[in-house]
Amino acid sequence: MSSRIFGSGIRRREDPRLITGTALYTDDLTLPAMVHAAMLRSPHAYARITRIDVSRAKAAPGVLAAYTAADIDALKPVPCAWLLPNANLKIAGYPCMARDTVRYVGDIVAVVVAETAYQAYDALDLLEVDYDALPAVTDPKAAAQPGAPQLHADIPNNEAFHWVVAGGDIDAAFKNAEVIVKERIVQQRLIPNAMEPRAALAQWSGASGELTLWNTTQNPHILRYLTSVVTGVPEDKLRVVAPEVGGGFGSKIAAYPADFITCFCAMTLNRPVKWNETRSENYQATTHGRDHIQEVELAAKKDGTILGLRAEIWAGMGAYLSTAAPGIPTILHGLMLSGVYNLPAVKEHVHGVYTNATPVEAYRGAGRPEATFMIERMMDKLASTIGMDPVDLRLKNMIPRFENGHTVITGLTYDSGDYPAGLKKILDHVKYKELRKEQADARKKGRYIGIGVASYVEICGLGPSQVAGAIGFQGGLWESAIVRVHPTGKVHVFIGASPHGQGEETTFAQLVASEIGVDTNDVKVFHGDTDVTPMGWGTYGSRTTAVGGAALILATRKVKEKAKVIAAHLLEASVEDMDYADGRFFVKGSPDKAKTIQEVALMAHLSWNMPKDVESGLEASMFYDPPNFTYPFGSHVAVVEVDPETGQIDLKRYVALDDCGPQINPVIVEGQVHGGVVQGLGQALWEEAVYDENGQLVTGSMLDYALPRADTLCDIEVISTVTPSPHHPLGLKGVGEAGTIASTVTMYSAVMDGLAPLGVQPLRMPMTAERVWRAIQEGKAQRAEGKAQKA
């Protein structure tokens, strides 16, 4: 029975507390004598601060303190933790509070602490700040031009870094090209919108010099480390707790000024201080995602053989470099440009550019959606240019099946893959040829059906620590687990990763239960508290199962090996003669001569009769550093109908085929794919962070920023193939970001395919009805002009 727990879609163990409202998120916590902080944020995108007067705010009812930059000198600048090498990286000072210059709408200028949150917000209105507004720039390419507003005095052309990826002979590729297709692609800026706004609660114990920070973080151990750097509190006296965390999608990776300011207030006032951002603050100051301008060229032969990809990218970084920001448009983007294809040559220049906008960080997919979009869009464009079916073009260039390593032109070695099999399976599933016929029939009737197909491979399971060091990531990327079997055979698991909605309390219990034969309900998974759990590097980059799961399974196997030795001793058999099945250790050939894992656990703790040189107890820990990244892959298909009169896109069908290796819990995998796909569709169809020419965030609330809603979507069909990773102990690859990586370009492909007969130029995302309608009108006008010229 136990062996079937792996692969079973059991209900989640975290859900009872979540569906009854008893789960505690950071804002749900209350401490005795707790007071409330509110941040004053810059209303200007770029301005000099000429005067600040906090005196009226300080005198307001309930106010304990009002601090400006001059008061918080004790706080060091916010560190950037991805020091990209060979890229002329220039890190601008990132102060916790703006002293004389604000550089984006949302930059913190002052903090007020009061007895109640209402009083704190009242007092914000009494802070007097005078600004001299400066011209601002938010477009990354514009910001990189000479003469653009200069954000940081010592960083010319606002260039934070210039990184190049090159492989093969790109000049020869373009010299020998029979066809070259070009496109300018805008990966618009997105706002992650985790449903739980960010929050921090800090408690200082002056007598012992200990600081506890409850925070909405995806990586409490990294935050502890960085909090130590910024506040000066030694790491051993710092405890960071990620209680229930309401989604992150990358936006809760970064270390944020507001969190450190909250710590400072608690330490200075000697009262617990809570800060909870408003949704408006979340839009202005919690990290954004994407923001690329991509100029791309693909060289090919007329028969569709691709020869080389050349690109120049301007990646908006915002006003400061967020914690992991430099690695996102470079390592996680540029190294993935080969996609699932045999690409003989590549060269990409990436300019990371400071702009007067919110700092950009990882956002679900983080670099890979932007890479996948580039190569897949160019494949579509090449297919239409040479008159080839886009599916045939893909199959012609696809890397064939490989089981243990395939090195691509960017230097990465993919672990395992069978891209053609996945593509063929999804095409069979949707009956692709029939779909094309239906499309042709519909066109005869004046209906515009579009079929989008895209394939992807992504890099996740971040990652080998040696590689992390080589690429400038200021941390390791291993994971850890402790498995502790109690005398009654119940199990506590402690992990360094920090899930926040992904369901590892369930899937990790399934892993342990499958390995040593206990009931899933007998395994409790602890995470998110640096005082309780072993060091780990956090939950992002689809790495929790791929790396943390490996640490856990290896720790569990250590426990199992020890249990076997004890069982052999108790049964007076040799270890070599022992066998194991379904939670029982037995002598080979005599299944009745057995000890259950529970019996062994009890004896290990009683320790009355242990084998020689075997320690008491039944517990093991594992630090697992993966030998390579994992590379999940798949193909998606979207079918849409475009209304040429209104520009409205009707999403008729969406099918996702993903290969994340073996699935611990297919229901949870399906849920990850649903959510991921919809986030990617959001980029394609609705979402965009819009700044006006003064750098004001126009889409500053949920009223202005269009999130996917229940009634704007169709059901998503989820299918899979299973190609184990050769280096993960269970072959697992990770699935958290897969849906988002594939769905944006799949949707884009479907809409462009539907619009193809109308002569429409490539659309800018999001493909709103208005944009589609305008593009149709322009297409019509151009065709009319063309006819007139011919006549």
Next chain:
Amino acid sequence: MKVPVGITVNGRRYQRDVEPRQLLVHFIRDLGGVTGTKIGCDTSQCGACTVLLDGVAIRSCTCLAVQVDGSAVTTIEGLAPPGKLHPLQEAFWNKHGLQCGFCTPGMILASHELLRQNPTPSDAEIRHGLEGNMCRCTGYQNIVRAVREASITMGGKQP
């Protein structure tokens, strides 16, 4: 200036002196231990703060406590008797209708309202009925499945 209000929350009456500007969601969350009602947007856009006011779903983040003086509020904590789950809660669990759980209390209570108005909704009607509640994790599909299941387990009757 504070004014007295009496509001019944999950069957228990609370008499408090509150500022006239106090939002209902803060009244509830400040009672102590009743924090299941979430604040996601402060502007009535996301639906995380949905509660039942005398049995009808409202947004507690854009409602003043003084406006509902004398009323009865049901939050996620009071939807089912202690130790029991409401069929909607059970269905969200069965169908994996939640991931991070932050939107879930509001989503369940909005679903309650949907089924009160239309006990046997089609999938399209469920999607339409929940269009005012934001979820960033699930893509909504399993939420639709959950509401459909709850409708069936309740025998097509109002919750």
